[in-house]
Amino acid sequence: MSTLTRVERILVIGHILSMAFGLAGLLLVLPNPDFIASLPPIGKTAFAWSMAGGGVMYMLLGMSAVAVYAYRTLGVWHWLGFMLPALAISLTSELLGTSTGFPFGHYRYLTGLGYKIAGLVPFTIPLSWFYLGFSAYLIACAGLNNKISQNWLKTVTSIVLGAIFLTAWDFVLDPAMSQTTMPFWVWDQPGAFFGMPYQNFAGWFGTGAIFMTVATLIWKVKPFNFTQTNLRVPLAIYVSNFAFAMIMSLAAGIYIPVLLGLIVGLMPVLVLYRLADTPTATNTSQNLPKVSFNNG
Secondary structure, three states: OOHHHHHHHHHHHHHHHHHHHHHHHHHHHOOOHHHHHHOOHHHHHHHHHHHHHHHHHHHHHHHHHHHHHHHHHHOHHHHHHHHHHHHHHHHHHHHHHHHHOOOOOOEEEOOOOOOEEOOOEEOHHHHHHHHHHHHHHHHHHHHHOOOOOOHHHHHHHHHHHHHHHHHHHHHHHHHHHOOOOOOOEEEOOOEOEOEEOOHHHHHHHHHHHHHHHHHHHHHHHOOEEEOOOOOHHHHHHHHHHHHHHHHHHHHOOOOHHHHHHHHHHHHHHHHHHHHOOOOOHHHOOOOOOOEEEOOO
């Protein structure tokens, strides 16, 4: 196992464990002030740290894990060719949303997710757009490879599905994170979908589709067929983040968004993961399904 692979594995495990630690704090500890009061000083310090920086840590670990994976399997051009547009375009959308209400509706971030860029958007938010968007898009691409003969149709379908999978995660996450005991953002424009406007989902789909399209065009500058490590890292990132959102929503008594997320997000992702080509005998050392990005 290479050093990068070890680092990648440690980052993925750390990402998942930090989410589990955050769930325990939000769902078990925070609603029980008597328990918090009974903690020893070191316990109170750990709890205060987790509430102040736990959200920052799990998103930093998620971004780092996917960045290492993308660098190791795709190379610098294709890693940065996806990450930089994802960060820039999602941040632009979030800054517009928090200042003008377009494209998501009127909302604002509270505390717990790190330093706010321009006093509006926590710096960690674009990181989550990148690592969830990359994971969703790569699984869509791999699952559709050799299933659609026309390259243009395969590309468009991959972008549409990747953006849908990204939006499906928000179906599940947003209601709980804005209505939990310690909300991380609030809606100043309450909507019909569990407190959110339907416009929010159009904004999510549009933002994801735009940066996935830009990334695809950048990738086509240097066409390639890759047969790198398997898709377990993107799958682990998507499934673990979906599970985090699902547990948060179910604990808040919010069920319909979870069902929708399962139908249009998690279940199709698992199907496409299974559909992804098995590695060829000549590429067993790399083990990722061949996915073609070319100008055809």
